[in-house]
Amino acid sequence: xxxxxxxxxxxxxxxxxxxxxxxxxxxxxxxxxxxxxxxxxxxxxxxxxxxxxxxxxxxxxxxxxxxxxxxxxxxxxxxxxxxxxxxxxxxxxxxxxxxxxxxxxxxxxxxxxxxxxxxxxxxxxxxxxxxxxxxxxxxxxxxxxxxxxxxxxxxxxxxxxxxxxxxxxxxxxxxxxxxxxxxxxxxxxxxxxxxxxxxxxxxxxxxxxxxxxxxxxxxxxxxxxxxxxxxxxxxxxxxxxxxxxxxxxxxxxxxxxxxxxxxxxxxxxxxxxxxxxxxxxxxxxxxxxxxxxxxxxxxxxxxxxxxxxxxxxxxxxxxxxxxxxxxxxxxxxxxxxxxxxxxxxxxxxxxxxxxxxxxxxxxxxxxxxxxxxxxxxxxxxxxxxxxxxxxxxxxxxxxxxxxxxxxxxxxxxxxxxxxxxxxxxxxxxxxxxxxxxxxxxxxxxxxxxxxxxxxxxxxxxxxxxxxxxxxxxxxxxxxxxxxxxxxxxxxxxxxxxxxxxxxxxxxxxxxxxxxxxxxxxxxxxxxxxxxxxxxxxxxxxxxxxxxxxxxxxxxxxxxxxxxxx
Amino acid sequence: xxxxxxxxxxxxxxxxxxxxxxxxxxxxxxxxxxxxxxxxxxxxxxxxxxxxxxxxxxxxxxxxxxxxxxxxxxxxxxxxxxxxxxxxxxxxxxxxxxxxxxxxxxxxxxxxxxxxxxxxxxxxxxxxxxxxxxxxxxxxxxxxxxxxxxxxxxxxxxxxxxxxxxxxxxxxxxxxxxxxxxxxxxxxxxxxxxxxxxxxxxxxxxxxxxxxxxxxxxxxxxxxxxxxxxxxxxxxxxxxxxxxxxxxxxxxxxxxxxxx
Numbered sequence: 029x030x031x032x033x034x035x036x037x038x039x040x041x042x043x044x045x046x047x048x049x050x051x052x053x054x055x056x057x058x059x060x061x062x063x064x065x066x067x068x069x070x071x072x073x074x075x076x077x078x079x080x081x082x083x084x085x086x087x088x089x090x091x092x093x094x095x096x097x098x099x100x101x102x103x104x105x106x107x108x109x110x111x112x113x114x115x116x117x118x119x120x121x122x123x124x125x126x127x128x129x130x131x132x133x134x135x136x137x138x139x140x141x142x143x144x145x146x147x148x149x150x151x152x153x154x155x156x157x158x159x160x161x162x163x164x165x166x167x168x169x170x171x172x173x174x175x176x177x178x179x180x181x182x183x184x185x186x187x188x189x190x191x192x193x194x195x196x197x198x199x200x201x202x203x204x205x206x207x208x209x210x211x212x213x214x215x216x217x218x219x220x221x222x223x224x225x226x227x228x229x230x231x232x233x234x235x236x237x238x239x240x241x242x243x244x245x246x247x248x249x250x251x252x253x254x255x256x257x258x259x260x261x262x263x264x265x266x267x268x269x270x271x272x273x274x275x276x277x278x279x280x281x282x283x284x285x286x287x288x289x290x291x292x293x294x295x296x297x298x299x300x301x302x303x304x305x306x307x308x309x310x311x312x313x314x315x316x317x318x319x320x321x322x323x324x325x326x327x328x329x330x331x332x333x334x335x336x337x338x339x340x341x342x343x344x345x346x347x348x349x350x351x352x353x354x355x356x357x358x359x360x361x362x363x364x365x366x367x368x369x370x371x372x373x374x375x376x377x378x379x380x381x382x383x384x385x386x387x388x389x390x391x392x393x394x395x396x397x398x399x400x401x402x403x404x405x406x407x408x409x410x411x412x413x414x415x416x417x418x419x420x421x422x423x424x425x426x427x428x429x430x431x432x433x434x435x436x437x438x439x440x441x442x443x444x445x446x447x448x449x450x451x452x453x454x455x456x457x458x459x460x461x462x463x464x465x466x467x468x469x470x471x472x473x474x475x476x477x478x479x480x481x482x483x484x485x486x487x488x489x490x491x492x493x494x495x496x497x498x499x500x501x502x503x504x505x506x507x508x509x510x511x512x513x514x515x516x517x518x519x520x521x522x523x524x525x526x527x528x529x530x531x532x533x534x535x536x537x538x539x540x541x542x543x544x545x546x547x548x549x550x551x552x553x554x555x556x557x558x559x560x561x562x563x564x565x566x567x568x569x570x571x572x573x574x575x576x577x578x579x580x581x582x583x584x585x586x587x588x589x590x591x592x593x
Numbered sequence: 594x595x596x597x598x599x600x601x602x603x604x605x606x607x608x609x610x611x612x613x614x615x616x617x618x619x620x621x622x623x624x625x626x627x628x629x630x631x632x633x634x635x636x637x638x639x640x641x642x643x644x645x646x647x648x649x650x651x652x653x654x655x656x657x658x659x660x661x662x663x664x665x666x667x668x669x670x671x672x673x674x675x676x677x678x679x680x681x682x683x684x685x686x687x688x689x690x691x692x693x694x695x696x697x698x699x700x701x702x703x704x705x706x707x708x709x710x711x712x713x714x715x716x717x718x719x720x721x722x723x724x725x726x727x728x729x730x731x732x733x734x735x736x737x738x739x740x741x742x743x744x745x746x747x748x749x750x751x752x753x754x755x756x757x758x759x760x761x762x763x764x765x766x767x768x769x770x771x772x773x774x775x776x777x778x779x780x781x782x783x784x785x786x787x788x789x790x791x792x793x794x795x796x797x798x799x800x801x802x803x804x805x806x807x808x809x810x811x812x813x814x815x816x817x818x819x820x821x822x823x824x825x826x827x828x829x830x831x832x833x834x835x836x837x838x839x840x841x842x843x844x845x846x847x848x849x850x851x852x853x
Binding site: 331383523 | 630631632633677679680682683684687753
């Protein structure tokens with residue numbers, strides 16, 4: 029790609045020089061990479077304020093500090109700056125406690141006043157990414173949270189908001205998806221009032237909660253009813269519905285300059301913090317896991333676009349949008365996707381994943397993997413999950429076998445002579461088998477459920493997301509900054525990325541979570557200094573509240589929290 | 594031969610057949626390996642059947658039934674119909690690493706090294722498909738000598754990057770097409786009269802006959818007879834599939850070497 033001389037240059041570093049931004053969702057997957065990229069590649073930036081929720085046992089600053097000390101997602105900063113990282117962070121980063129579910133993101137109004145005097149932009153990354161969240165939480169985090177971020181931005185010097193959404197607000201459509209947003213026009217073309225819709229959904233949730241005294245039943249009913257409402261407007265699930273509703277409501281405001289960044293399927297990093305890094309279980313994790321099992325027929329549409337975007341590419345695109353926003357040259361919407369310039373399909377993903385597994389299993393010590401699984405390449409079924417007869421049958425079969433073993437009683441099923449001699453061993457064997465077949469049955473059930481949830485994205489819809497705006501911004505970059513921030517997916521070698529970066533990355537950072545294992549933090553790294561936390565008590569940044577380090581204890585993996593976009 | 598003042602062939606080349614010289618396996622065996630690793634079971638069964646038929650046809654062809662060798666190459670590659678480019682590349686690399694390189698003829702590798710040392714352009718001629726031959730050359734170059742040029746068969750791909758099963762022309766068959774070799778020599782400015790070639794079977798006679806310094810490596814009976822008659826050097830190993838001393842390599846002196 030060459031520089032387009034007809035467009036004004038976009039100097040990223042110069043634009044961000046001395047600027048003050050507030051980032052929500054730093055503790056999530058994208059948030060960490062975005063902040064790490066800003067700190068590493070834009071040393072000119074003035075200050076980054078990180079909004080984080082404090083916990084009873086861990087104030088917000090300690091939580092953020094722990095991430096800088098231990099998170100693999102920030103490893104590049106530790107490697108690059110070593111002992112001087114604490115100094116860098118103290119001069120560039122501060123923390124403010126808050127929660128996007130609360131008005132003004134839960135920040136003390138006195139702190140908001142102080143922050144507002146210097147803040148140039150609020151970057152709202154926080155969000156719930158569950159496909160089927162409880163709508164009460166989905167509305168509170170994804171919709172109200174975005175509105176609270178906009179309220180906060182409106183009280184700042186810059187009055188700018190960069191809102192990270194998702195490309196799948198496009199809803200149940202196929203074909204070309206332009207980078208547009210028309211408030212009040214739903215995904216299926218229905219005219220609606222976003223404000224009334226929010227009020228209706230909240231009252232629906234209230235009414236459902238009152239009707240079902242049992243909390244679990246009430247949640248289930250809220251999800252069912254909320255999903256029906258989302259689908260009536262053309263969105264496949266509550267996740268896309270809440271993200272879209274937030275876009276519509278924020279876009280209707282006139283008091284904030286807003287740009288919407290819509291990443292597609294955010295997956296393993298290409299280079300930053302390091303190749304293959306991932307966090308939590310994202311969209312492709314369960315699909316990749318499924319290909320490694322005995323289940324062969326994947327209910328995907330072979331030729332449909334699997335719009336994967338590495339997380340560090342999303343960070344690049346977000347910084348491009350931020351720079352244009354800060355210069356007042358922004359587009360309304362930036363879609364960050366790969367399909368329009370370098371299409372990757374589900375058929376190809378299944379084929380490449382099978383080839384990775386084949387190589388792994390060929391070297392396995394486990395004879396079942398080496399002799400059986402190795403040769404069971406997955407193939408695309410080209411049918412929806414609801415038409416797949418195999419999983420329900422397999423679930424029924426495994427459950428039947430489990431029941432058979434569970435019902436085994438030595439005193440009923442074995443003759444006395446056998447029972448006396450081997451009864452204990454046989455009973456033990458039967459109990460073990462019952463447990464294993466039960467576990468297999470549960471896993472198959474989870475997979476079937478997962479495929480049902482994914483069906484709109486892997487089978488029904490085939491989106492081709494337009495990325496003209498981010499590509500145009502890239503054309504405005506000089507050669508040096510293009511290497512650091514340019515939108516770079518047209519040249520991505522999918523085979524190399526998928527086989528050598530993505531699947532190994534998922535194997536290390538995501539799939540263990542599916543198996544109930546925990547991803548360890550990096551070894552302890554002492555920052556040597558505390559991160560400043562902005563509080564009402566601290567009058568200015570030279571007198572921040574100091575928080576004791578919390579670097580020696582482990583922290584739970586990123587939870588399904590408002591921080592985890 | 595060129596007239597004075599005109600740019601003429603200036604490079605010497607050493608031609609190595611992948612099948613037979615670098616490794617004993619035939620091209621159809623590679624196709625069978627790939628076919629046996631097709632994504633679907635149905636394709637595996639059909640592919641293996643067709644690969645076996647292709648091997649049998651090759652046998653008939655060699656027995657002198659008059660069937661064109663390139664047809665058996667085409668038939669062998671038809672089993673790859675429907676293979677994605679990814680699968681061809683990945684399995685081609687697996688086959689090159691796990692099968693070809695694992696049992697590469699060490700003597701042939703030493704000859705490639707020697708040719709490079711002597712300033713020859715090294716050319717790998719493969720009846721196998723390009724993903725196999727390219728991967729073999731690439732992997733060999735990691736710890737050993739590199740080939741400057743790889744000439745292999747290329748599969749036709751459809752719009753979805755799946756193999757149609759057809760080979761793109763010109764097809765590299767068991768016998769090297771003299772016209773194709775002369776074209777290559779012209780492209781690369783190779784002087785065939787000052788070049789070397791290494792062959793293994795009767796089908797390589799055309800290739801060996803075109804260069805100034807032919808050599809037979811582990812020749813079959815027919816090639817061995819011709820080589821003896823024409824006083825070509827013959828390389829034999831004690832153990833064909835393992836690194837071992839070469840009994841007749843010491844007698845090879847290509848610079849003064851034998852020629853037709």
